[in-house]
Amino acid sequence: MSDAPGAWHQQNQRQITAALAALRAWLEQRLEARSDAKAVEGGPPRLGLPPEAPSPGFVSRLDQVTQAFRLSPFERSVLLLCAGVELEASFSSLLAKAQGDARRTLPTFGLALSLLPDAHWSALGPSAPLRRWRLVVLGEGESLVQSPLRIDERVLHHLVGLTERELLLEGVIEPVEGDSEVVPSQQPLVERLAETWSTPSPAVPVMCGGDRIQRRSIAMEAARRQGMAIHRLRPTSLPTSAQDVTSLQRLWEREALLLDSVLVLEWPEGEVPELQRAAAGLVDMLRCPLVISATEAPPLPGRASIHLPVSSPRAEESLLLWRRHLGEAATGLEGPLNAITSQFHLGPLSIRSACGEALATTGATLPLDRALWVACRTQSRPRLDDLAQRIDGSASWEDLVLPAPQLQLLRELATQVRHRARVHDAWGFAERSSRGLGLSALFSGPSGTGKTMAAEVLAAELSLDLYRIDLSQVVSKYIGETEKNLRRIFDAADEAGVILLFDEADALFGKRSEVRDSHDRYANLEVSYLLQRMEAYRGLAILTTNFKSALDVAFMRRLRFVVQFPFPDAEQRQELWRRAFPKRTPLSALDYPRLARVNMAGGNIRNIALNAAFIAASEERAVGMGHLLRATRMEYAKLEKPLTDAEVAGWT
Structure with missing residues (x-):
């Protein structure tokens, strides 16, 4: 529409005003002829022709409705008659005169059939446009032809050019x-x-x-x-x-x-x-x-x-989008943009939003490349936040107390995530096959030995989001729904490049059963589908289990890394106690060798330290051995384990 909105409304108003004037003239002529018992000569006035020719290509709302709903000339006149009652007072008086009753100011089908040209009975049918599309509404009456008619409010607003919605x-x-x-x-x-x-x-x-x-x-x-x-x-x-x-x-x-x-x-x-x-x-x-x-x-x-x-933009298309939306600010960011394109698979609108967000937040404390990375993480979150739990951890390498071989494996894992784009794409490994390129790791070990914390450390090291998958929400009793749930998670994760953490994964990834019935067959299909998606997933998927022996051998073959988290020995427990308290926590002569006698994993040690801090705070004192003794007894009671005198001897 080339006309300005104001000009369009003026033309539309002239069109409907002229159409109403022509219809009113016709009704007056018919009523006069009826009263004089004379026939109308010359046919009806020209209906709907405005006093001025409209702009080329202009279509009034009345004409648009007539065309869209395929109204006959008679149906168009009925609709216009109902609109006239709402728009001009003269129509009410004309209709009252036509029906011989000052109270009957609404048209009826019977009146329309007797007064309007080209009348046809089929216009009254429930499947005809006027009633099928509820362009007019039938009121209560003695019969179909005597029921009063009103134009639907939504249709009336549309005819006069308003933008109201239903x-x-x-x-x-x-x-x-x-x-x-x-x-x-x-x-x-x-x-x-x-x-x-x-x-x-x-x-x-x-x-x-x-x-x-x-x-x-x-x-x-x-x-x-x-x-x-x-x-x-x-x-x-x-x-x-x-x-x-x-x-x-x-x-x-x-x-x-x-x-x-x-x-x-x-x-x-x-x-x-x-x-x-x-x-x-x-x-x-x-x-x-x-x-x-x-x-x-x-x-x-x-x-x-x-x-x-629908597929995401190609890598070269994404790079062009990043450069276009960053403008001159993209100068010198070739390396960071390649890394961002490899890590995040965002759509065009998400890329534009990320650029706007990064340019608005960048400054002396946050360079543009880091601002872009943060903005990409933000843009990727909404879709995954509906499917999994995001873990905002702050753990660092210093928080991990593990033997040297395990720490080295975790660092190797971080290195592969950081350089996978070069190996897969630049060095051509991805061209051979997409299978086997996924980075998957199994963290096995007793509860509380640091498996989830290690995942948090990797997420912080790589500046990626970490999402924990709640298997109770993924596994479904409905056949095929588990695969759909997994597909949604992996599809969303592919876009965001996040780290997926399947906690206590043996619940879903246990040894595949022999097929005895249909339930066994579909359970095995779920595991097979997961293996397939993990092999194709170009992010990092971490599985944790307390029972490594429960996992299927075929499943273990597809894992790139297996990290065993051992129960901490006395020396490691002593180090866990030293790291359990933040630097600002007031401490009172803690005996770490004695504390290390307690046969607890790191997760339990952190619980004891936190509970002891609350006990000390309530007494307005520094955390001491007595507070830790009370907290340790609480933790043992929670686990329903006996606490021996030998373990806490000399604490107080």
């Missing part, structure tokens, strides 16, 4: 606003999607893969090319009853025609079968421009589908 859709369907950015490798996908909307087809396009923002951006670009608006359906607000789904379908199809809009249906993720059934039912009924956005293609028993896989 109130009944608020909170369920909302407009998609903002800019879209699509890289060249995604342009064929945009063209294919736009083509599906321009060519009527019973098949529904399904975009799967990538992240939700990338899929939405592709849909926005395709809608822009078609000159269409775009809305999205919030999956968590989808009604589940069949009646409500049908009502939503009718309301949205009318809204889609009024706004010339496409709907992005974001498929419900996770174990929500009732929402997924409702979504499938809605898709089966909708016959308007639509695209499904999903992590993976959903089952659609009632519709054929066109799969449109």
